[in-house]
Amino acid sequence: MVESLFPSIENTSESSPESRRKKPRISEMAEIESRRINEESLKRWKTNRVQQIYASKLVEALRRVRQRSSTSTETDKVVSGAAREIRETADRVLAASARGTTRWSRAILASRVRAKLKKHRKAKKSTGNCKSRKGVTETNRIKLPAVERKLKILGRLVPGCRKVSVPNLLDEATDYIAALEMQVRAMEALAELLTAAAPRTTLTGT
Amino acid sequence: MLEGLVSQESLSLNSMDMSVLERLKWVQQQQQQLQQVVYQSSNNSHELLQILQFHGSNNDDLLQSSFSPFQMLGSGFGPNYNIGFGPPHEAMDECISRTSSCHMEPVDTIEVLLKTGEENRAIALKNKRNPEVKTRGEEKTEKKIKVEAETESSMKGKSNMRNTEASSDTSKETSKKASEIQKLDYIHVRARRGQATDRHSLAERARREKISKKMKYLQDIVPGCNKVTGKAGMLDEIINYVQCLQRQVEFLSMKLAVLNPELELAVEDVSVKQAYFTNVVASKQSIMVDVPLFPLDQQGSLDLSAINPNQTTSIEAPSASWETQSQSLYNTSSLGFQY
Numbered sequence: 439m440v441e442s443l444f445p446s447i448e449n450t451s452e453s454s455p456e457s458r459r460k461k462p463r464i465s466e467m468a469e470i471e472s473r474r475i476n477e478e479s480l481k482r483w484k485t486n487r488v489q490q491i492y493a494s495k496l497v498e499a500l501r502r503v504r505q506r507s508s509t510s511t512e513t514d515k516v517v518s519g520a521a522r523e524i525r526e527t528a529d530r531v532l533a534a535s536a537r538g539t540t541r542w543s544r545a546i547l548a549s550r551v552r553a554k555l556k557k558h559r560k561a562k563k564s565t566g567n568c569k570s571r572k573g574v575t576e577t578n579r580i581k582l583p584a585v586e587r588k589l590k591i592l593g594r595l596v597p598g599c600r601k602v603s604v605p606n607l608l609d610e611a612t613d614y615i616a617a618l619e620m621q622v623r624a625m626e627a628l629a630e631l632l633t634a635a636a637p638r639t640t641l642t643g644t
Numbered sequence: 645m646l647e648g649l650v651s652q653e654s655l656s657l658n659s660m661d662m663s664v665l666e667r668l669k670w671v672q673q674q675q676q677q678l679q680q681v682v683y684q685s686s687n688n689s690h691e692l693l694q695i696l697q698f699h700g701s702n703n704d705d706l707l708q709s710s711f712s713p714f715q716m717l718g719s720g721f722g723p724n725y726n727i728g729f730g731p732p733h734e735a736m737d738e739c740i741s742r743t744s745s746c747h748m749e750p751v752d753t754i755e756v757l758l759k760t761g762e763e764n765r766a767i768a769l770k771n772k773r774n775p776e777v778k779t780r781g782e783e784k785t786e787k788k789i790k791v792e793a794e795t796e797s798s799m800k801g802k803s804n805m806r807n808t809e810a811s812s813d814t815s816k817e818t819s820k821k822a823s824e825i826q827k828l829d830y831i832h833v834r835a836r837r838g839q840a841t842d843r844h845s846l847a848e849r850a851r852r853e854k855i856s857k858k859m860k861y862l863q864d865i866v867p868g869c870n871k872v873t874g875k876a877g878m879l880d881e882i883i884n885y886v887q888c889l890q891r892q893v894e895f896l897s898m899k900l901a902v903l904n905p906e907l908e909l910a911v912e913d914v915s916v917k918q919a920y921f922t923n924v925v926a927s928k929q930s931i932m933v934d935v936p937l938f939p940l941d942q943q944g945s946l947d948l949s950a951i952n953p954n955q956t957t958s959i960e961a962p963s964a965s966w967e968t969q970s971q972s973l974y975n976t977s978s979l980g981f982q983y
Contacts, residue, residue, distance in 0.1 A: 454868065500904060525897035584954075586880035594973040595886045608858035611882065615865055618889040625896040 483616040488535060493624045495531045499626075500524065526550070532621050539605070540613050545598020 529546050536543035589607065593600045596614050599607055709930045839845070863869040863881055 500900065518898070520901035520903075521894070521898035524901050524904070525894055528893065571770060584876045585879065588876060588883060592879060592883055592886070595883060595890070605854050605858055608855065611886070612858070612861050612865060613890065615862075615882075616885060618886070618893065622889060622892050622896065623734060625893065625900065629896055629903060631897045632900070 443488060482592075484614075484621040489624060492531060493627070494618060495534065496624055496628065499527045523544050528621060528625060532617055536613075536617065540609050541599055541602065542597045542614050547596065569596050604606060 454589070468489060530550065533543035533546035538544055569617050590600075592611055593602060593607055596607070599610050602610065654731060859875065865879060866878075866882050866885045868885075869878050872878055874880055933937075
């Protein structure tokens with residue numbers, strides 16, 4: 439529905455990555471994955487099509503969020519709560535756009551399910567595990583070289599990549615960065631449009 | 645003579661219907677011919693022969709191991725070879741995939757290790773090292789997967805030892821150590837002159853090259869990474885950039901949370917939609933370029949013609965509470981964003 443409204447946007451330099459994605463390869467998944475991520479992730483998050491898909495999905499999701507929380511009263515606290523919801527929605531939409539090919543996208547999509555389960559098991563056993571984990575890392579932390587420490591930090595930043603091997607982690611980070619850039623661009627465009635439209639609508643309303 | 649070998653092989657390779665017995669015989673033929681060639685000809689840097697064999701009783705073993713990339717410089721033989729040699733055996737799905745996946749670009753130097761399980765001999769050809777070849781070799785290196793080697797470690801246990809034997813033998817034979825073990829199931833690494841050729845260091849070198857290649861990709865995408873050298877500095881920049889992007893997303897989501905009530909109204913407006921999607925696409929070309937505010941004209945409809953392709957999505961929100969935050973954030977991040 440929304441796509442019919444797209445103006446004819448000419449493809450500048452980026453062609454659609456789908457042809458590249460469907461390239462040869464019934465071969466090993468790891469090889470495809472790494473090569474695809476490396477060569478295509480930089481391109482695939484930049485194409486018109488991906489951006490439009492993400493933009494339209496984002497709009498739809500945000501509208502649904504708004505409807506869900508429309509009954510609550512608007513206070514400052516609710517804004518931050520709504521902000522969190524919107525961020526999670528945006529992340530989910532981003533992960534959905536990745537079509538489950540990357541690890542972080544699967545982790546984002548899975549975390550929602552896990553968060554719901556956590557509410558039921560909140561008071562149970564997590565504290566004990568945390569302590570034991572902390573003790574281990576405390577004693578081992580001193581000796582880790584700088585590079586490995588930073589790799590761990592990077593692993594914590596990219597969702598779902600804490601225990602991933604180094605080359606895979608770098609691949610995931612590449613794709614994640616490209617996806618985040620696209621997300622930022624789309625949200626900016628949406629925000630700007632809304633800020634530009636808001637005064638207009640209020641003007642017409644009043 | 646080698647041309648004869650090549651032609652013969654091309655014929656045999658192109659026939660996918662080769663039975664296992666035929667293949668075995670052919671491989672043995674190649675061995676004999678190779679041995680002759682090795683003993684007769686001097687090091688010809690333009691010809692590479694390599695056969696690795698494991699004569700197992702298994703068909704699987706044979707198919708996996710018998711792999712001969714005969715490559716001539718500049719010939720398109722490589723790709724043909726690849727396709728033709730894909731073992732049609734159904735049980736060798738993995739093997740098929742591996743063979744079809746490795747791009748045999750014409751390479752100048754390949755080390756040849758020829759072994760026969762029965763005869764327990766190793767013949768290796770080492771050619772002079774070419775700098776160009778080295779880069780291509782590195783490309784090949786990265787295309788090989790360690791998993792392959794690991795999964796077949798049981799079968800290759802003996803062959804590994806023989807490999808090292810062979811390499812050590814050949815290292816004694818030839819002065820130059822430019823060697824690339826090219827086998828279908830192994831990691832392809834290049835041992836440079838004067839460096840260790842034992843198994844572990846080769847594997848580690850391959851791993852390091854893979855990692856450095858991926859860091860290069862990251863370097864391309866993260867702005868400001870070119871100025872820093874070394875893995876630690878680059879990782880610092882990368883972490884900083886990811887955190888910056890995540891903070892931006894948070895900030896934008898806060899902004900959208902405020903603006904959300906207008907979303908419904910705005911979405912129904914067709915012109916707004918069009919502007920939105922052009923903006924999204926247009927902003928991909930230049931991000932974070934500071935441009936004066938998107939004109940709020942009094943016409944009551946967004947003027948699409950006013951949207952330049954170079955226009956950004958800079959934020960000058962009407963509400964004062966956003967202003968300082970947005971400007972500070974975008975000023976700092978605009979320095980880093982380069983498209």
